Amino acid sequence: MTPLTLYLAAPRGFCAGVDRAIKIVEMAIEKWGAPVYVRHEIVHNKFVVDGLRDKGAVFVEDLDDCPPDRPVIFSAHGVPKAIPAEAERRRMVYVDATCPLVSKVHIEADRHHRNGLQMVMIGHAGHPETIGTMGQLPEGEVLLVETEADVGRLEPRDPARLAFITQTTLSVDDTAGIVAALKARFPEIIGPHKEDICYATTNRQQAVKAMAPKIDALLVIGAPNSSNSRRLVEVGARSGCGYAQLVQRAADIDWRALEGARAVGITAGASAPEALVEEVIDAFRARYAVTMQEVTTAVENVEFKVPRVLREGPEAVRA
Template sequence: MSGPAKPSLHVLLAAPRGFCAGVDRAIQIVEVALEKYGAPVYVRHEIVHNKFVVQSLEAKGAIFVKELDQVPDDRPVVFSAHGVPKAVPAEAQRRNMIYVDATCPLVSKVHREAERHHKDGQHILLIGHAGHPEVIGTMGQLPPGTVTLVETVEDVATLEVPATENLAFVTQTTLSVDDTAGIVDALRERFPAISGPKREDICYATTNRQAAVKVIAQRADAVLVLGAPNSSNSMRLVEVAKVQGCPRSVLVQRAANIDWAELEGVATLGITAGASAPEVLVDEVLAELRQRYEVTVEEVVTAVEDVTFKLPRILAAE
C-alpha cells in the first residue's frame, strides 16, 4: 500500500546561478598548482567563500591559512579570488616564495582604476562593506588615507574628504546593483564633479544573478539562496529577493541546513546559488526536495554567460 501522496512543488531555478568565471578560475588555479607543485599548496584566506569548495580542496592537499607568516618559504602559496593588499605579494617576493595570484580579473580591474585615479591626484571613495576581503585588498593597493570607504547612502551626507572637486569612486564587485545605484546618485548629487568608472564595477555575474533572482522572486512563495553567510554576493541575492516582494527568502549552505517548517505551505519555490556555490549543492537540494514533494522544475533563464578567464602564466606547462 502506498503512503499518502506527496504535496506538489513547482521549483523555479534561476539561470544564471552558481559559479562565475572568476570563481571557476580561482578553484582551477589551486587544482593546477597541486598538480604542478604537489601537495601541500597553501592558500591565503578562503579561495572563495564556500565551505564545501574549501573542504574539497583541502581533501586534495590544499592548506588554508590566514596570513603569509603561516606558510613555509619553500611551499607555493595562492592568493584568494577577492584580491590582496600590495604588501602581501611584496612580502612573498622578499621571501623568494612561489606565489600565484588568483584575484578575479574583474577585481584587478577595480584595483587598476583606483591606482589610475590616485595617480591623477584624486581622493578615492570606495563603495563597499567594511572588513570584506575584497575591500581590504582594494584599499591596500594605495597609501593609507587615500581611500575612504562608503557603505550606505546615509554615509554620503557626513563624508569628510580632502577636496570636494578632486574625487573619484570605485565599487566592490559583489554589491547589490540597486543599493549601489542609490549611493552613486547621492555621491553625484553631493559632489557633482566626482569621476567614476566608464562601466559599472559590479561584476557581470553579480548583476546577472541579481537580475535572475528578481524574476523568480516575483513568482515564488519562498526563495532558497545557496551560499555562505560570509559571501557578499550570496547575501545580496537574499536581500534582492526580499525587496522584490518575497519575504520568505533565506540563505542555506546546503540541503542539510534547510528548515522544512519554513517551507510549510509553499507551492512555488525559487532556487538560486551565489557565485561561489557549486552546482552540486543545487542538485543536492533538488534531490532532497524530491524526497518530500512531487517536484516540477522550470529553469528561468534571464542571461547566458560565456565568460572565461585564462590561468596565470606561472601555471603554464613547462
C-alpha cells in the first residue's frame, strides 16, 4: 500500500451552538413525542437532518406547514422577529434553537437601532442567518454588503449614524477587508465590542491555515449549503493547498484528484459530526498505509444550555 500522512485539524466539527440545537430537537421529541416540526434544517448537514428525521422531526420551510397542535423549533441560524411573533399569535408551542452567538448579534443590532443608527450587515444574501438577522429590524434599517466593492455602492440615510455587524460564519480574512473599506468610507461607523464571527469559525479557519504548509490536498467534510464549511475550503486554497475540496461524506471523495498526494489534511465544518470524519479516515485506510498526525491550534470547552422549557416538567409550553 502507498504510504500517506493524514493531518487532522483540531478543532473541527460540531461547535457548541450546533450541539445545543441538535439536543433541543432530541429533547423536544422526548418531551412532546413525535412529530416535532423544525422550521428550516436545524443545522446545515444532511446526515444530521436525516438522523433527526428518523427520530420524528419534520423539517419545513414555513410556519404554515406546521399543525397548530404540534411543537415547532426554530433553527440554529436564527429567524426574523416576525416568526416567533406569529407563532405566539397562533398560540403555538415553540422552542428557539438560535445559536446564542447569533442571538448576541441580534441584540447588538437592536441596541444600535434603538440608538438611532442604521446597520450595515456583512453577510451572504439569502443565507438563513443573514435573513434572520436582517429581520430583527424594520425594512431598510439593515443594509447588506457581501464584498469590498459593495461598500462603495452603499447609500446610507446618514453616513455619520452607522454601525456594522457580521454573519457569524464568514471568512475572517475577507471580513477584515470589508471592515477596513467600511471604516475608510465611513470613519464614524461603530463596530461590535467583540468580533461577531464566532469562536468556532475562527478556530477552524486557524487550524486549516496551520495545516496548509504540510499538505498536498485538503478535504473539508461539510454540506454545500454550510457557510462555515465553504469558507474552510476557501481558506485552504488561499493558504496554499493545491487541491481543496468540500465533501459531504467518504462516498464523495474524488480519489483520482488525490493521486500522487503524500499528505492530505482533513477538517470538518461546525455542523458535521465526528462520525463522518471517522468514515473518511476509514476510506483512506482502505486505500493507503495511513499515518495520522493531529494539528491542534485551540482547545474548545464552550457549552450552551438548552432552553428552560426543555428542562422543565410537561406543563411548560413556551421557550
